Amino acid sequence: MQKKKVALLYGGKSVEHDISIRSAKNIFEAADKEKYQIYCIGISTNGGWYLTNEVSNDITKGLKLSLQLHNGQMSFSTSEEENLIFDVAFPALHGTDGEDGNIQGLLEVTGTAYAGSDVMGSSIAMNKFFTKQILEKQGIPVCDYLYFTYQDDPEFEFIKDKLGLPFIIKPINLGSSVGVSKVKSKSEFKTALKEAFKYDNEIIAEEFVEARELECSVLVENNEIKASVPGEIVVEKEYEFYTFQAKYVDSKAARLEIPASLPENIENTIKHLSINAFKAVGCQGFARVDVFYQEDQGMCYVNEINTIPGFTNSSMFPMMWKHDGYTFTSLIDTIISEAIYRFERKTRLKTNFNSGLE
Known part of the structure; x- marks a missing residue:
């Protein structure tokens, strides 16, 4: 079987550049090398694109890439190789230009299959104001x-x-x-x-809601939208909320409990809200939904939707799916397979119309 060529995009012009590198390293290591040939494409903080041998903190040491169209498809060239074409892209880009629909737009107009949500779903979910407005209209509770x-x-x-x-x-x-x-x-x-x-x-x-902070992962597999078991983030009292420092710097700042200890009806509510929120903003492929649970009121509020959640060693998304039976490798495989299937399904659509006009 011929290996699929996967462009793993990482880094980016984003304040979350370093987190993206951590995520991409894990994705690169976990990807099934028998099925996929992974090309690591790093985007520097200045916006330059580079081909690196592996996921690297020093992106600019890679080969500088030139983007071009080859028979209507996106391709790259380096000083050593021309017309480098991929079967699918996996954006492991967090935040600006990666999670907001911008990179998805580039991949769309260049006819490239890619993992995760499309332009609309990405841009809406990234914008916390639009997300809340849409969720409210759909009857999904928000703060x-x-x-x-x-x-x-x-x-x-x-x-x-x-x-x-x-x-x-x-x-x-x-x-x-x-x-x-x-x-x-x-x-x-x-x-x-x-x-x-x-x-x-x-x-x-x-x-500000005094509540338990929960997360639930969503995954599309074989046309079915699935919700994982919810996990809980228990932050140490010295932190007033789950800050950047608590997430990525201080390893003792938070305890991750998977599965979260919840009554069955609340667990089902969180899964139901997560899938509905995923659908409401038009997400595709995979996402992580953050939820507040006010235990004394019995209320759950959807806080945010992350269309490219972290894949770092402290990230809940792969941990929750691991509890539900997915290895990191099988999770990456499911995401890539769904991306290719969605692209193939989309190619059946006509993009021209014989109007008869001259």
């Missing part, structure tokens, strides 16, 4: 929130009256808790705004 742009002049008292204290300030289009602050007083407000607007021109203020 109260307010939307602001850089041109606005958000007032502390207005937000406090609407959301109470404390509240969360976060950029609209970022992940990994970058630029996120918990505001408990007026003295913290301006610093929180400055931090969020450093990374985005749009932000949301969000009600």
Whole structure:
């Protein structure tokens, strides 16, 4: 059997560049080398594309790539090779230009199969404001929130009256808790705004909910949308929420419990909400849905949808599927197989129309 050529895209012009490298290293190591020939394509922080022998922290030491079209397909050339064409791309890019629909748009218009959500699903899920609006319309519970742009002049008292204290300030289009602050007083407000607007021109203020922080993974396999067993993030008391430091730097900051200890009806509710949220924003392939569970109220709120969740050693997405019987290798295989199937299904559609016009 001829191996499928897979372009593993990693790095990127994103504040989550380093996290992407960690994810891509695990994907590269886990991919079935009997079935796939993996080409590591690193995108530097300056936006240059490089072919690297393996997933590397020093992307620019690779061979510089030139993008071109070859018979309508995306291909690359280096100083050593021309017309390097892939069967499928696996974007392991987190955040800006990777998870927001931009790279998906490039892959779409160049006729390339790719893993994960398409342009629409990616761009909606990346935008926390649009995601919340759509989920609300679909009757999926979300926390109260307010939307602001850089041109606005958000007032502390207005937000406090609407959301109470404390509240969360976060950029609209970022992940990994970058630029996120918990505001408990007026003295913290301006610093929180400055931090969020450093990374985005749009932000949301969000009600802080005292709740258990849960995650549920979603996967498409053989046309079936599946939800994994939910997992729980138990953050140490010294952290006020699941910060970037707690996620990726301090190995003792949080404990991951898989499966989460939940009543059966709540577990089923979380799975149901996760699949419905996945469908509502138009996700495809795979995603991770973050949920708050207010135990005393018996309420679950969908917080965010991550269309390219982490594949790092501390990431919940592969851990939850491991509990449900998927090895890292079989998980990657399922994701790539679904991407190829979806692309082949799409190619049956006509893209021209005989109008009879001259």
